[in-house]
């Protein structure tokens with residue numbers, strides 16, 4: 424009884440203000456979409472960090488003559504550097520890569536651009552030590568110790584690049600969260616306005632309800648549920664849009680970096696993780712807005 | 724059933740009290756007319772009984788409820804024991820006659836099988852048995868007021884408050900409505916009716932409480948509307 428009555432009231436209310444309902448669903452959906460996008464970026468940052476966690480390495484490039492003369496790293500200074508690195512407490516593993524191996528790797532990476540491969544010569548590539556650190560956060564230790572040693576040409580620290588990369592991602596995340604916040608304000612105002620409008624259109628009903636002794640629950644629940652139903656519909660639309668955008672857009676744009684292991688793909692699992700959050704937020708926020716509006720503007 | 728003890732009511736926005744030092748007692752099963760010029764405080768009186776307003780001074784008791792000390796969450800309980808009828812009927816235009824009556828029970832959580840049983844009963848009582856499926860705009864004013872009375876009475880309240888229920892009706896139709904209210908009164912329901920209508924008051928010969936500028940100026944057990952008015 425209860426449920427069917429409240430349900431039919433909610434449906435009537437939403438249909439009566441159909442244009443407002445649609446506007447409300449759209450703004451809520453966009454706001455949640457942006458929020459969801461931001462959350463996905465957070466997930467992506469985390470996943471990608473994991474991807475790099477055990478990969479962060481410092482490359483010590485050797486000078487040109489060492490690269491040319493000592494391909495097996497059997498003489499000093501190469502040999503000395505290797506044993507120094509191997510006994511360094513900050514270092515986890517050391518791998519020597521001579522210029523022929525470097526060239527092979529280069530060819531593999533740029534398979535897709537044969538003209539680039541054609542231009543390159545093994546002689547242009549240095550031998551190097553690929554050093555994996557025990558503590559990937561502190562690559563500067565290695566840089567300080569080995570910079571300028573004989574045979575060392577330069578030291579490449581991937582973490583600098585990664586820092587920049589992640590700060591760009593963080594910027595994207597903050598931007599989407601900011602936009603999501605703005606849209607959320609618009610959505611809140613719309614929800615509040617619609618609840619007021621709805622209460623106004625139904626003032627006769629509500630007046631009669633009060634007169635015959637309906638409790639606050641009975642008079643207000645339909646309005647609250649209206650707000651929540653629109654919120655949930657917004658969340659549903661937002662989730663649909665996230666899935667759609669992933670399939671139609673994100674997968675294509677990021678196909679190359681994903682394939683070469685630069686970033687982690689946004690997976691169905693990530694959206695499955697974000698969607699319940701969106702639904703929860705939509706429910707809580709719309710119910711709260713509805714409740715506060717009824718408290719402030721609608722006499723019962 | 725109803726007791727007002729030295730009740731005054733001053734609305735925030737006005738200086739003159741709408742009711743001043745009013746003490747009235749109404750027993751169970753009584754039929755009482757509340758009369759007086761426009762602005763004398765009749766509607767205010769009724770609103771106090773419904774706890775739509777709270778008195779500025781004095782005490783109000785209705786059916787063992789002390790309205791002056793009543794918590795807000797208990798107000799619905801009180802209103803469930805009072806039926807209300809107004810000059811303007813206050814029917815829901817998008818619901819049929821039966822739905823309008825059923826609405827009053829639905830919103831207080833009555834089970835569906837009860838509603839299905841009592842709605843036709845009360846429609847028969849008010850003489851609308853053939854018109855359950857009509858919309859309000861397909862009814863005459865008198866018939867609409869009958870629907871409103873059915874809605875007020877369907878939950879078998881202890882008392883019925885009527886604020887100028889015949890104000891929009893012609894004399895003949897008014898007479899029919901009065902007969903209906905008498906019938907309801909005979910079931911033991913206390914009826915309190917605010918009215919301007921001389922002929923009704925004069926012909927019914929019931930208790931009359933007259934208000935003037937918020938004061939009780941007359942309380943006759945078998946009164947008429949008054950001489951020279």
Ligand SMILES: Nc1ncnc2c1ncn2[C@@H]1O[C@H](COP(=O)(O)OP(=O)(O)OP(=O)(O)O)[C@@H](O)[C@H]1O
Pocket residue numbers: 734735736737740741759760761762763764765766767768
């Ligand atoms: N909500 C309100 N706020 C301020 N003043 C009010 C309010 N309601 C009524 N009044 C004032 O209180 C006085 C009594 O009003 P009330 O409606 O009780 O009179 P009434 O006897 O029902 O009149 P009528 O016969 O015209 O319906 C009037 O002076 C009116 O202006």
Ligand SMILES: [Mg+2]
Pocket residue numbers: 765766767886
């Ligand atoms: Mg009045």
